[in-house]
Amino acid sequence: MIPYLEKRAEHSRTMVYISPFIALALTLLGGIMLFSLLGKSPAQAMYAFFVAPLTSLYGWAELGVKASPLVLIGVALSIGFRAGVWNIGAEGQLTLGAICGSCVALWLYQVDSVFVLPLMMVGGVLGGMFWASIPAFLKTRFNANEILTSLMLTYVALLLLSLLVHGPLRDPDGFNFPESRIFHDAASLPIMVNGTRLHLGAVFALIAVGGIWLLLSKSLIGFQIKVIGQAPAAGRHAGFSVNRTIWFTLLLGGGMAGLAGMFEVSGPIGQLLPIISPGYGFTAIIVAFVGRLHPVGSLFAGLLIALSYLGGENAQITLNLPIAVTGVFQGMLLFFLLACDVLIRYRIRFKPVSRFRHG
Amino acid sequence: MVDILIPAIITIITASTPLVYAALGEMITEKSGVLNLGVEGMMLMGAVIGFIAVTQTSSVMLGILAAMLAGAGMSLIFAMLVLGLQATQVATGLALTIFGIGLSALVGQGLVGVAYEGIPKLPIPLLSDIPFIGPILFKHDILVYGSFVITVLVSWFLRKTRAGLILRAVGDSHDAAHAIGYPVIKIRCLAILFGGAMAGIAGGYLSLSYSPLWIENMSAGRGWIALALVVFATWRPGRVFFGAYLFGGITILQLHAQAMGAGVPSQVMSMLPYLATIMVLVLISRDQKKIKMNSPACIGQPFHPSS
Numbered sequence: 001m002i003p004y005l006e007k008r009a010e011h012s013r014t015m016v017y018i019s020p021f022i023a024l025a026l027t028l029l030g031g032i033m034l035f036s037l038l039g040k041s042p043a044q045a046m047y048a049f050f051v052a053p054l055t056s057l058y059g060w061a062e063l064g065v066k067a068s069p070l071v072l073i074g075v076a077l078s079i080g081f082r083a084g085v086w087n088i089g090a091e092g093q094l095t096l097g098a099i100c101g102s103c104v105a106l107w108l109y110q111v112d113s114v115f116v117l118p119l120m121m122v123g124g125v126l127g128g129m130f131w132a133s134i135p136a137f138l139k140t141r142f143n144a145n146e147i148l149t150s151l152m153l154t155y156v157a158l159l160l161l162s163l164l165v166h167g168p169l170r171d172p173d174g175f176n177f178p179e180s181r182i183f184h185d186a187a188s189l190p191i192m193v194n195g196t197r198l199h200l201g202a203v204f205a206l207i208a209v210g211g212i213w214l215l216l217s218k219s220l221i222g223f224q225i226k227v228i229g230q231a232p233a234a235g236r237h238a239g240f241s242v243n244r245t246i247w248f249t250l251l252l253g254g255g256m257a258g259l260a261g262m263f264e265v266s267g268p269i270g271q272l273l274p275i276i277s278p279g280y281g282f283t284a285i286i287v288a289f290v291g292r293l294h295p296v297g298s299l300f301a302g303l304l305i306a307l308s309y310l311g312g313e314n315a316q317i318t319l320n321l322p323i324a325v326t327g328v329f330q331g332m333l334l335f336f337l338l339a340c341d342v343l344i345r346y347r348i349r350f351k352p353v354s355r356f357r358h359g
Numbered sequence: 360m361v362d363i364l365i366p367a368i369i370t371i372i373t374a375s376t377p378l379v380y381a382a383l384g385e386m387i388t389e390k391s392g393v394l395n396l397g398v399e400g401m402m403l404m405g406a407v408i409g410f411i412a413v414t415q416t417s418s419v420m421l422g423i424l425a426a427m428l429a430g431a432g433m434s435l436i437f438a439m440l441v442l443g444l445q446a447t448q449v450a451t452g453l454a455l456t457i458f459g460i461g462l463s464a465l466v467g468q469g470l471v472g473v474a475y476e477g478i479p480k481l482p483i484p485l486l487s488d489i490p491f492i493g494p495i496l497f498k499h500d501i502l503v504y505g506s507f508v509i510t511v512l513v514s515w516f517l518r519k520t521r522a523g524l525i526l527r528a529v530g531d532s533h534d535a536a537h538a539i540g541y542p543v544i545k546i547r548c549l550a551i552l553f554g555g556a557m558a559g560i561a562g563g564y565l566s567l568s569y570s571p572l573w574i575e576n577m578s579a580g581r582g583w584i585a586l587a588l589v590v591f592a593t594w595r596p597g598r599v600f601f602g603a604y605l606f607g608g609i610t611i612l613q614l615h616a617q618a619m620g621a622g623v624p625s626q627v628m629s630m631l632p633y634l635a636t637i638m639v640l641v642l643i644s645r646d647q648k649k650i651k652m653n654s655p656a657c658i659g660q661p662f663h664p665s666s
Contacts, residue, residue, distance in 0.1 A: 144641045145640060152634070159626040166626075289450060322468045327461020327465075328458065330457060331459075334453075339444050346445065
C-alpha cells in the first residue's frame with residue numbers, strides 16, 4: 001500500500017483543532033527518542049520536563065510568569081499572521097519596550113507614586129510600537145520585506161540594549177557591572193499570589209486574549225484582517241486598505257511585545273540587564289501557530305510552551321540535561337504541527353502497489 | 360599604506376565568503392520558486408557538525424563534507440514539509456531556523472572552548488608571489504577559492520545550461536512546467552538541497568576558518584543577511600557576489616574602526632551591517648517593477664500535481 005494525498009473538497013474544521021494534539025503527541029515521542037539518545041531515562045526525563053515543574057503552587061505561578069509574555073506577544077502576532085503580515089521581529093520590539101519602560105522607571109527613580117507603573121507601561125508600549133513602525137513604514141512606503149527588516153531591527157535593538165546598560169543606564173553605584181539600578185517598589189509590578197513571582201502581567205495577558213478575540217470577531221478591522229489574509233483580491237475590491245492593515249497589525253504586535261518587555265524588567269527581573277528575554281519574541285511565533293492564530297488557542301499554546309521553558313530549566317538542574325533541549329522541543333513542535341496541518345486540506349489515502357505505472 | 364591595505368582586503372574576503380555561499384544557495388532555491396527562511400538554522404548546523412567532524416577526524420575534507428551534509432539534511436526536512444506535506448513555506452522556514460538554533464546548541468554543548476587551528480591556507484604556486492595581487496587573491500584556503508568557482512558555475516548554470524533554464528521555468532510557472540512534463544517536485548527538492556548544502560558550507564566556513572571555533576548562535580544573523588542579499592541582487596549570481604563583498608566590506612570596516620577606537624561605541628559600529636541590510640533592501644525594493652521583473656513568479660506558492 002502506498003500512501004498519497006488527496007485534496008479535500010473543503011478544509012476540515014475538525015482537523016484544525018486535532019492537528020495540534022497530534023503534533024504534541026509526536027513531539028513527545030520525539031522527546032523520548034531525544035532523551036534516549038542523550039543517554040537519559042526517557043521516563044525520568046519526561047517527568048522532569050513536563051510533570052515535576054507543576055507539582056507545586058510556585059511551579060504553577062512560574063508557568064504564569066513564563067506564559068504571560070508568550071501569550072501577550074503570541075495573540076498579537078497571530079493577528080498579523082492572519083493578514084499575511086510577517087512581523088518576526090517581536091524580540092526587538094520587546095527589547096525596546098523594556099528599554100523605554102526602564103527609562104521611565106530610572107527617570108522617576110526618586111518618585112514614589114502610583115503613576116510610575118502606568119507611565120512605564122505607556123513607555124513600554126510606545127517603545128515597542130516605535131520599533132514596529134519602522135518595518136511598517138518601510139513596507140508601506142518602499143515595499144521592503146517586513147520579515148527581513150523587522151528581524152534586522154531585532155539585532156539592532158539587542159545591541160542598543162547592550163550599549164545602554166554598559167553606558168547611560170548603568171547603575172552609578174554598581175561597580176561598573178552592566179546593569180541598571182534595581183527598580184523601586186513603585187516601579188515594580190504587584191505580585192498576584194504571595195510567595196511567588198506571578199505578576200500583574202498575567203492579568204494583562206488574559207485581558208489581551210479577550211480583547212483580541214473581541215477585535216477579531218466583532219470589529220470591522222478584525223473582519224478586514226481576516227478577509228485580506230484569506231482573499232487579498234476580495235479585500236481590495238471591497239476597498240479594504242492593505243497598508244492600513246500592515247500598520248495596524250505591526251503597531252499592535254509591537255505595542256504588545258513592548259508591554260511584555262516592560263513587564264519582564266519591571267516584574268521578574270526588577271532591573272535592566274544586557275539579556276532580558278530567553279527569546280520570547282521568537283517563541284511567540286510558535287505560540288501563534290500552535291494556537292491556530294486564535295486568541296484562545298494562543299493562551300493554551302502559550303501555557304504549553306511556557307511549560308517547555310520550565311521543564312528545560314528543571315531538567316537542567318535535576319538531570320543535568322542541556323538547556324538547549326528546550327529549543328529543540330519547541331522547534332520539533334512547530335515542525336510536527338506544520339506537517340500535521342496537511343490533514344486540514346488533504347486526506348491520506350492508500351493505493352495498492354501496482355506493477356503498472358499510472359503516471 | 361599597502362601594509363594595511365592587504366590584510367584589510369584579505370579580511371574582507373574572509374568575511375564575505377560565507378555570505379557568498381549562503382546567498383548563492385538560497386538564490387538557486389528561490390529560482391525554483393521556493394522561499395526557504397531557514398538559512399540561519401542550516402548555517403548553524405553546518406557550523407557545528409563541520410566543526411565536530413574536523414576535530415574528530417582532523418580531515419579538512421571530511422569537515423567540509425560534513426558541514427555540507429548537515430545543511431542539506433536540514434533542508435531535506437524543509438523539503439519534505441513544504442513539497443511533500445504542502446506546509447507554508449514562510450512558517451516552515453522559520454521553524455527550521457528555530458529548530459536549527461536549538462539543535463546546534465544541543466549538539467555543540469561540549470565543544471565550547473575546543474580549539475582548532477583553522478583549515479590550512481593553500482597558496483597557489485607562482486601566482487601567490489605576484490606583489491599585491493598575489494597575497495590578496497592567491498593565498499587563501501580551499502573554501503575561499505571554492506566561493507569564486509561556485510559563483511562562476513552558478514552563473515553559467517543559470518544562463519547557459521538546459522537544466523538552468525528548466526529550473527527557472529519551474530520557478531516562474533510551475534503549472535506550465537508540470538504540463539510540459541517536468542518533474543516540478545523533484546527539481547524543487549534538488550534546488551532546496553543545493554541551498555541547504557551551500558548554507559552548510561557557509562556555516563562550516565565560519566567554524567572552520569573564519570573564527571575558527573564553535574560558539575552558540577555564531578552565525579549572528581548572517582543567514583538573514585544572505586536572504587536579503589538575494590533580493591538586493593535581484594536574483595543574479597554576479598550581483599549576489601558583489602553584494603556579499605559589499606557586506607563583508609562593511610563588517611570589516613566597522614571592526615577596524617572599533618579597533619582603532621573611532622570614538623563611537625562598539626555596539627553602534629556593530630549595528631552597521633544590520634542597518635546596511637535594511638538600507639539596501641529599501642533601495643532595491645522601492646522599485647516594485649524591478650522586483651517583479653526579476654523575482655521568480657511562483658516564489659512562495661505551493662504546488663501539488665493534482666491541482
